[in-house]
Amino acid sequence: MTTDVTSRAQEAYDALVAQGMKxxxxxxxxxxxxxxxxxAMLGLPGERYKAADGTDTRNYQGLQGLTELREIFAPVLQVPVEQLIAFGNSSLELMHDTLVHAxxxxxxxxxxxWVDEEKVVFLAPVPGYDRHFAVCDRLGIELLAVPMTSEGPDMDVVERLVAADPSIKGIWCVPKYANPDGVVYSDEVTRxxxxxxxxxxxxxxxxxxxxxxxxxTDEAVEVADVLALAxxxxxxxxxFVFGSTSKITLAGAGVxxxxxxxxxVKWWLALTGxxxxxxxxxxxxxxxxFFGDAAGVAAHMEKHRALIAPKFxxxxxxLTENFADTPGVSWSTPKGGYFVTLTVPEGRATRIVQLAKEAGISLTPAGATHPGGDDPADSIIRLAPTFPPLDEVEKAMAGVAVCVHLALAEAS
Ligand code: PMP
Structure with a gap:
């Protein structure tokens, strides 16, 4: 029986490899x-260079960024305008610089x-975002993994650790539609x-x-206002609240x-100056x-949704057709964001990513969602469906399903 299943899975996989996908x-x-x-943004601001407050945007001055843009994004990011800085093209850069300044x-x-501390440790809710971890690696900040729940980091664990150890200086949080599991932090976790x-x-x-x-989805999920609660x-x-228009306007040329x-803010601007x-x-x-106001941002995001929701x-x-009844296989169904987390039985994630690679389907390396690239259970795979056209997402996912079937059959 098991042999039959394995040979059928192997046959399907061989057929997949034969397609020579990329x-x-x-x-x-x-x-x-x-x-x-x-x-259309590429034609803006055209010959116009005066901001609403009279600022000549062509010239120096205004370290905190243009007020009229900060006014649009203040409600989006739940930050009072006077406490919001609009800066360069990358929020990751702002996170990196903030830690360097600290x-x-x-x-x-x-x-x-912090360089004068014996050591500096950050909590890393897992699964998490690999580039957060890379910033810490680069700067010699140790990472301590803490588990995620469906409502955010496991706060019993977090509270116990931070109360006891003064070397723990921070925690990484992606509070809404988290990368990679789509989790939204509950108000209670934020509080x-x-x-x-x-x-x-x-x-x-x-x-x-x-x-x-x-x-x-139709639901514009909200999270609690962390600055106000703190x-x-x-x-x-x-x-420190971060955000960017990388996945709103142009990735790499946003704000x-x-x-x-x-x-x-005063500390950050003085150092950044x-x-x-x-x-x-x-x-x-x-x-x-381009946006006009916060409603303009929301209207623009509806257009993104129309393009990417079908891919999700x-x-x-x-996944449902293939694994609805498969023990140990589950996945996130995010209400927003860019990622789906596929959880497979322990010890199988690396094998699945390898099988996919050999069939011409690139997946994020297993383990990338954990500090040091090491998922101790080897069970988490991050899927990112936004970039390829819809038909390619369908093909790639059908291929991923074949790889999962084979990896599970091999282990049974
Ligand atoms: N934070 C998270 C959680 C992300 O997923 C990404 C992009 N993948 C970034 C930050 C990077 O954003 P930016 O382009 O603003 O540096």
Whole structure:
């Protein structure tokens, strides 16, 4: 019986390999059709260079970024306008720089610079975003994995760790439609993060709200206002909020944002003023004119949804048809964001990714969702369906299903 199943799975796999596919579900990139939605931006701001407040965007000045763009994104990112910075083209860069600044100059509330600490540790809810982990690796910040639940990080674990150990200086959070499992933090998790006692006086939440408006359903999911909750709890300086238009307008040519307490903003701008005279305000104006207001952002995101929701539906369909009754196989059904997490029986993820690769289907390496690239259970695979056209997503997922069947049959 088992042999039959294995040989059938092997046959299907051989047929898949024979097709000589070349498909890619690795990274969360917008497709060309999504980028086309913002192509009109390339003609902006045209000959116009004066902002609403009279700023000549062609010239120096305005380290905090253009006010009219900050006004549009303040409600999107739940940050008061005066506490929001609009900056360069990458939020990852802002996260990196913020940690470099904290290493080299004491944060508000810090006793010393982080380089003068014996060690600096960040909590990494897993599965998580590999580039967050890479920033820490680069800067010598240790990562300590904590488990995710369906409502955010396991707060019993987080509270216990941060209360006991002053070397734990921060936590990575993707609060809405998390990369990679699509989890949305509950209000209770956010409240606990904002108010929990920490042994470190300079503990920070890296609140990476990368998918704030990236809905895949009619429900515009909201998360709690972390800055307000932290301020109410007496920890105003705890959160750094990040976001960008990378997956709203042009990935690589968008605008990134940072929001924080007045003290953090002052600290950040003073240090950043040493590395640049200011951000690209022409791009800020381009974005402000393109959107008009926050409703313009929401309307634009509807167009993205129309393009990518069918890809997520295709992925869901293949998984349901193949694995609805398969023990140990489950997947996330995100209401937004860019990723689906496929969970397979322990020890099988690496094998599936390898089989897919040999069949010409690139998947994110197994383990990428964990610090050090090591998923101890070897059971998590991140799927990113946005970039390829719909027919390729369908083909690639059918191929992934064949690989999962074979990897499971091999282990039975
Ligand atoms: N944060 C998360 C959670 C992401 O998924 C991504 C992009 N994949 C980024 C940040 C990077 O954003 P940016 O282009 O603004 O650097």
């Amino acid at each position: 498909l890619d579900l690795t990274r969360g990139k917008p497709s060309a059709a999504q980028l086309d939605l913002s192509v 290493l080299l100059s004491p944060l508000p509330g810090a006793e010393r610079r 606990r993060l904002a108010s929990m006692p920490t042994a470190a006086s300079d503990f920070r939440i890296m609140w990476d709200n990368a998918y704030a408006v990236h809905h895949l 301020a109410e709890a007496g920890h105003a300086d705890r959160p 990134a944002f940072l929001g924080a307490s007045p003290a953090n 040493k590395r640049t005279i200011g951000p690209d305000k022409v791009n800020h104006l381009r974005h402000a004119l 539906a295709a992925l869901e369909k293949v």
